[in-house]
Amino acid sequence: MDRQYVDSSMISSIGFDPQTSTLEIEFKGGVIWDYPGFPEYLWYEFESSESKGKFFHQNIKEQYTSQGYRVE
Secondary structure, eight states: OOOEEOOOSSEEEEEEETTTTEEEEEETTSEEEEEETOOHHHHHHHHHOSOHHHHHHHHTTTTSOOOOEEEO
């Protein structure tokens, strides 16, 4: 999945695969979390949000289950 780098103090890059509805977030330090079943409309809101960290905490962290992680 292609990710785009973002200006954030906690997130390095974000990406979304519409075919599998999977959100991918690379956090600072290289840890990557996948969020399957993530709605596409919310991806566009996340992508355009002013603060990626704030959006993550308010709309993703407790609402969607992450599926494992890996380190790049």
